[in-house]
Amino acid sequence: MTYKSIFTLSFIFLLVSTGFAQETKIKTKKIKVEAPFSMPDITIPDFSAAPTFDITEFGATIGDKERISNAISNAIAAASKQGGTVVIPAGEWLTKKIHLRSNVNLHLAKGATLLFSGDPEDYLPAVFSSWEGLECYNYSPLIYAFEAKNVAITGEGEIKAEMEVWKKWFPRPQAHMESIKRLYNWAQDGLPVTERNMVNDTSNLRPQFVQFNRCEQVLVENIKIRNSPFWTVHLYLSKDIVVRNIDVYAHGHNNDGIDPEMSQNILIENCIFDQGDDAVAIKSGRNPEGWRLKTPSKNIVIRNCIMNDGHQLVAIGSELSGGIENVSVQHCEAGPKANLMHLLFIKTNERMGGYVNGIYFNDVKAHNLKDGILGIDTDVLYQWRTLVPTKVKKLTPIQNIQLTNIHAEQGKFIVKINGNAALPVKNVFLENVTLKKATEKEVQNSYVDDFRF
Incomplete structure (x- = not known):
């Protein structure tokens, strides 16, 4: 063996032994x-x-x-x-x-x-x-x-x-x-x-x-989840994620099904949700955290899911200070025993800042709703209202919300928007959205620009 060959083999051994060899490769698709x-x-x-x-x-x-x-x-x-x-x-x-x-x-x-x-x-x-x-x-x-x-x-x-x-x-x-x-x-x-x-x-x-x-290229598939101390599946500052065919049953306090937070490029499909809070709650940090990390939740598709119990099919916020954009909900259903609050609920307050832009609901069905099909509220503070004062005031621009082919049997209203006088909600479009029995006025809006129904 030549000196050159010995040197080459020694160098390769050094690379492997010191960890500089090519890292393990998993196939991807x-x-x-x-x-x-x-x-x-x-x-x-x-x-x-x-x-x-x-x-x-x-x-x-x-x-x-x-x-x-x-x-x-x-x-x-x-x-x-x-x-x-x-x-x-x-x-x-x-x-x-x-x-x-x-x-x-x-x-x-x-x-x-x-x-x-x-x-x-x-x-x-x-x-x-x-x-x-x-x-x-x-x-x-x-x-x-x-x-x-x-x-x-x-x-x-x-x-x-x-x-x-x-x-x-x-x-x-x-x-x-x-x-x-x-x-x-x-x-x-x-x-x-x-x-x-x-x-x-x-x-x-x-x-x-x-x-x-802070993960990349994530798959969660087919498993059943039973009970949860807090949020069930938390996708935090992560990207390229598929969650499919999972079955969640968790009826404790704050038991959201899936919480994408400051995460991007996500597909959630063919899942069953039966929990004590929202099925999917999309978030992007609370106040200073969202402003510091500056990472919106975006490019999220939710399709072919069934919700058997809980609060909202999809909630946007209230922690949304990093922004939320490009969310599509397709071909989903709330089961006959579900008694949801809303199908879509967008919630924020004067402290959150951030933004909401581009939320699309298409072909969604429900039975009984405690409140209505679409709710938007710009003054949701929960326990924080009295816990701490408003230190920095940042309003949340909300725009481009589109619902098409949405049908529910019974609820209080079809849409209720509580906008902010200083920054109205903009461009809300409902097409072929029906509620068979409304116990209150179907449309209850304040501070909305360009509302079409």
């Missing part, structure tokens, strides 16, 4: 999505040919939480190195938090249940997360991915949360309210997120069930 706006193709991972890593081969034993948790963590580490699928086999597997990594598919086999412990200590140490649009360090989401690429949760099994402790945290006593007030003021004053630790004896900020935080 592009999804084309039809929308009434320019919608980019969505790139998602394809694990069909990837190797599998069964957690039992890493020591998981049913009934042993410690062994199961360690086995899942070790299987994820191994799968991430070469790209692969971590398999949860049939059976009930009690576990602590799960932290996903790049190039990993967490796959639940048919008959598998990942049961997440209800002990808050199992979700420590605190991680970089958020609470209702404000960044902080908090209990880890039950399934958490941070700055990961090519990551998935798939399979025919279910993920489920033990709720005994989280249920005790649903109420909002004074100590909790003072904690979120403190977090709000920290964000307003620009305190670094690393110094916003919300894990203590009184804050009781429940973690999200699933959070993809």
Whole structure:
């Protein structure tokens, strides 16, 4: 062997041993999505040919939480190195938090249940997360991915949360309210997120069930989700995401189904929602956080979904300070037993700023609505109205809202818009939108420019 050959082999070995070799590549595929706006193709991972890593081969034993948790963590580490699928086999597997990594598919086999412990200590140490649009360090989401690429949760099994402790945290006593007030003021004053630790004896900020935080190329497919401490699937500062064929049942406090927040290029399709809050709640940060991060939620298509219970089919806001644009809802339905508030509810207030532009609803059906088909309210503050004063006043421009072929059986009204006198809502267009039985005036609008019905 020549000196040159020896040098070349040594150099290659050095590259591999020091981590400079080409990183693991997972196959990807592009999804084309039809929308009434320019919608980019969505790139998602394809694990069909990837190797599998069964957690039992890493020591998981049913009934042993410690062994199961360690086995899942070790299987994820191994799968991430070469790209692969971590398999949860049939059976009930009690576990602590799960932290996903790049190039990993967490796959639940048919008959598998990942049961997440209800002990808050199992979700420590605190991680970089958020609470209702404000960044902080908090209990880890039950399934958490941070700055990961090519990551998935798939399979025919279910993920489920033990709720005994989280249920005790649903109420909002004074100590909790003072904690979120403190977090709000920290964000307003620009305190670094690393110094916003919300894990203590009184804050009781429940973690999200699933959070993809600053991730790219994400797939969530086919799984069932049962119960959730807080928001169920939180898509945070992430892009290129497909969520399809999932079945959500979660009737706790703040149990939205899916929360895209400051995230882009998203397809949500063929999902079933039965929860205690909104099916899909699109957000983009609260006040100073949205202004600081300057990342709108946009290019979101929701289609062929069924909502069996909850508040809104789709909510826009109220945390929308980074802006929300290009949202399409197609061919969705609220089931006969659902008693929703609205099909579409856009909500903001004088503190949020941000913007809403380009929301399209087409071919949506519902039965009974507590309120109406479309609601827009520019003065929704919830507990914040008395908790903290308005420090910076920024209104939200809302424009280009289009509903076509929308039908409901009964409700109070078809549309109710509470605009702002200083900045009216603009360009709202309803075509072939019907409510068989309206118990109040069908159209109840204030401060709207260019309303067509």
